[in-house]
Amino acid sequence: MQNRRSEIVEVARSLFARSGYQQASMSEIIAATGLSAGAIYNHFSSKTELMSAAARVNLDRFTASSDELPWDFVERCLRELQTDHQLTRFFAITWGEAATVPEIAAVVDEQLGQLRDRVIAVYRRWAEAELDLTGSELETWLDMLAAAVLSVFTGFVMQSTALANFDAERYFEFARTILRQG
Amino acid sequence: MQNRRSEIVEVARSLFARSGYQQASMSEIIAATGLSAGAIYNHFSSKTELMSAAARVNLDRFTASSDELPWDFVERCLRELQTDHQLTRFFAITWGEAATVPEIAAVVDEQLGQLRDRVIAVYRRWAEAELDLTGSELETWLDMLAAAVLSVFTGFVMQSTALANFDAERYFEFARTILRQG
DNA sequence: GTCTATAGAGCGATAGAC
DNA sequence: GTCTATCGCTCTATAGAC
Known part of the structure; x- marks a missing residue:
């Protein structure tokens, strides 16, 4: 059953x-x-x-709605994490375990991949409407941006879990700054 | 003994x-x-x-030399991690464990604090020579930059540990871009 | 300060009845 | 599909000799 x-x-x-x-x-x-x-x-x-x-956590809360601006989407993800501290902790625990348990590593790879795909989709939609890039320029740009967003995401999880004096609002400020620049 | x-x-x-x-x-x-x-x-x-x-790992390799530019310092830290994959793995394992073992959480907090202090020191030296900021502007700017650098650092550890298709050079590119902008 | 030996508890997993 | 009972093993930590 x-x-x-x-x-x-x-x-x-x-x-x-x-x-x-x-x-x-x-x-x-x-x-x-x-x-x-x-x-x-x-x-x-x-x-x-x-x-x-x-x-294998359900990641639907981290899906972009079709009319969201990219940085609003990312900030919404971060605020989602901020309000669910148990989930943030669980990510940290899971990612650490992935380093020693291959079966968990496979799941983490799959899930960060999902997140990456969603990030790329929302930025691509925006870039195609607003930027004037050639095909290969666009792909390079998206790759770099995906690394940036994943970094912001994993950084938030690690720092809010591990640092005693973590300041979430300052973190949002930093995230907003780097994600708007394009 | x-x-x-x-x-x-x-x-x-x-x-x-x-x-x-x-x-x-x-x-x-x-x-x-x-x-x-x-x-x-x-x-x-x-x-x-x-x-x-x-x-409690020895972090001397992640200390700035006195004449280094801030982004060169950060990139050197990342390349240090890249060449010592066992250390990177160990950080990931340790940070995960910190979520459930308070004694390890204390060490991680202490060590990320050390790293943060060094980042701030090297950026402060540079900013005082090159930028024209008031005292409080400078402190705010440094706080945000420390969050950025820690994010780049923890992001590198997590992504290079957890992602099967991690591309380090692309990551360095992203890191360089955000850390030069100030 | 280091050894051998072992206590004492808890673990993951299975067998077999229902 | 779920139960009870338990196997066989490994774990952290200690006792006591040297």
Whole structure:
């Protein structure tokens, strides 16, 4: 049953987000679902499989609406992160885990790729209407901008998670400055 | 003995960098040092203490020389990371762990703070010679620039660790562009 | 300061009944 | 599909001799 699977994943994700992937034990997760070991292992063959399912977060909130200006889109993403500190923490935990668990690395690569594609789409739409670039100039420009936006995004996650005196508003200011220049 | 302590820390760090903090076991570390459990626990009272000692990396390679231009300094830091992929990985692992282990969070905060201080110092030196800003304008400008540089730095670590198709040269290009503008 | 040996707890995963 | 019970292993940390 597909629904039971998502129930388990959601419970597991919230424990991974609180304690970390390794520190959250299967027993805790099992207890938190209200099910039993046998039930969980009927849906997931190992803890690693459950981990990578939990890492695959729904990114719909980070999709551009069709009439958004590129920098408004990026700022909206950042503010989304700011209001959901648990999600930000979970990204940081997941990206760190990706360095040692290949199954999670694959998910992170896929998800940052999705984010990148969306960034490129919204900037392309804008650039085609407003800028006068040749085809290859445009592609180079988009590549660089995607690196910039991903950097702003990952930078926000890392700094807001790791720095005691992080100032989000100053960070937005910096992001706005670099993303408007084109 | 202080020297024995550093020996142990170095061995532990290389195992943490390879497998992650939780996945590297005390037994592995003990075996790799060639010592015994008793010897290690004579120098460190717990695995967590050893972890936070290992997290405190020597950052001298990321210090500005007194005649460097700010963007040259930043680019040199990035190229330093590029040539030492094990260190980059280790940063990613450590920052992720910081989200769940307070003792590591304290070290990361301290180290990113150090990096920030150095960035500010080198930009301040340059700005005082080349720009004409009032005192408070200068401080605001430096704050924003520090956020930018930290973002470029953490972004490089995350993206080069997590993205399969990461293009370092394009990243440098983006970094150069935003850090020259002032 | 370092050794050997082991305590004591918790882990991920499985077997087999229902 | 879910349960109970438990296997077999590994983990961090300590005790006590030297």
